[in-house]
Structures are given as structure tokens and as C-alpha cells.
Amino acid sequence: MEVTATKGQIIKGKPVADQISENLIKEVDELVKEGINPKLAIVRVGSRGDDLAYERGALKRCQTIGIETEVVELAEDITQEDYEKTLRSLNENKDVHGILCLRPLPNQLNEEAIKYVISPEKDVDCFSPINSAKIMEGDKSGFPPCTPTAVVEILKHYDVELNGANVAVLGRSMVVGKPASMLLLNENATVTICHSRTKNLEKVTSQADILVAAVGRAKMIKENFVKEGAVVIDVGINVDENGNLCGDVDTASVQDKVSMITPVPAGVGSVTTSILAKHVVKACKNQNNK
């Protein structure tokens, strides 16, 4: 596949997020007219900076779209029993359509058990193994995680051909790498999943038409990791040696070689909350037989 575009185009997340939000505002408007108010509950344990930052973004996005929100703030030392009780009560609450459990959870909580408690129908960020399995099956009725879904939405928004494209996904976490790989496979891309044991990493990634970097290593991807004209999606959120936010890709090093690249910040991260909102509206419609 040949990807043709202007060289080094920075493709921002905002236009993608705005378009998704615009469509959702209309959908929510229709639901509200019928007396249905989509609602997201965010479950947060303690007050980690990352959780609070994501929560703020999610609340703002939902507010813009007209989705109701509720933050359930739990004590840092909450027990497994009490966490599960909270989750079960949200599962049963008919006014709540989507549940987001902010993770990672503190050590005393067993995530492996909790992921089976959240109702798959309300699990808008793919915590439940049922939703993970649906990605594997290509079953679109589920909720894939928001970040990898944002990766696919960005590629589609900027008209990047996925059908038959050679894609290298760098990273194999359950949060980003693995689901991103499956979602891209479901779009008929030929996907190579790379990780810390991959041999000749540069050789593999530099053959890809599309490179998705989700390693969590500041500016690791240099010019020799990318193919001429490739599209690069930088999922990484890291802090560089000067204390500034940066991605996994060294943008200055690759920009002249690639056709398009997402920035960090203002790239993938800015689309994630609009996907979350989209999932809440979808969950709400499903639960109201719409």
C-alpha cells in the first residue's frame, strides 16, 4: 500500500474529537426529547493525579455533549468487598448507563476479580473480559477500550487506508497494544505486534505503512524506525529530560520522513474522552432498546 500525503503533516486529535462530539450532541438531544438522559458514573479510588486529570477531561467532554455524570470517590484503603458492592449498585442503577473504573486500582484490590463484576453492558472502557473477547471475535456490539478506538478513529478521519495496510503496533498491553492490533486487524490491516522481546525492532517497524507506538518510552522511535511516507500514531504519554510532556516518538527526528504524525500532547489523548462519550451514548441506547 502506498500512503500519499504531504510530508510530515501533524494530524491533531481535536478535529476528530469535535466531529464525534458534534454527532453525539444531536443523538443526545434526541434521547433527552424522549425523556432519556444518558449518564456516566466514574469510580475513582483515592486521588491520583493521572486519575484526576483524566476525570476532568471526561467530565468536561460529557458536559459539552449533554451526558450526565456522577463521580463515585472511594477511600484509598477501600476493601474488595466494599468496592465490589459499589460496582454492583451501579450495575443495578437504571439511571446509570456507563461505568468507568479508573485504573490501576490500589494493591489491596484484586482487579482480576473486579473485572468480572462490572456489567459488560455498562463497561464503556473494556474492563470486562466479555468486552475483550468481543474485540477478538470482531463483534461490534461490545465496547473496546477508548484509547485504541481513538487510534482507529484518527486514522479513518484522516483517510488513511487500513485495508491491506502493513501496520506495526509497538506494545502489547491489554489497555492499548493488543486491542489496537485486533481493531486494526478487524479493519483488514496486516498487523505485526512488537514488544520488548522483538528482534531487530527497527527492521520490523521500518517496513510498516502505519506505525502505532504504545511503549511508554520517551522519544524512543527515531528516524531509523520508520518507513519513508509512513503514518505514525504516537500513543505514548511520557515526560522528557526537560520535564515536558512527550510521546514515544522523537517527532523532530521522524517528521521529515513520515507523511503524517500525531502530536503529543493534542493527539490521541484528546480523542479518548470523545470515544468514552460515544460509548456512553451507545450503552444508553442499547439499554433503552434504541
Ligand code: NAP
Ligand atoms: P505498558 O503496559 O507499560 O506496555 C508497554 C508495552 O511496550 C509492553 O508491551 C512492552 O513490552 C513494550 N515495550 C516496552 N519497552 C519496549 C522496548 N524498549 N522495545 C519494544 N517494546 C517495548 O504501557 P501501556 O499502558 O500500553 O501504555 C503505553 C503508552 O501509552 C504509555 O506512554 C502510556 O502513558 C500511554 N497511554 C496513552 C493513552 C492516551 O490516551 N493517549 C492511554 C493509555 C496509555 P513487553 O510486553 O514485552 O513488556
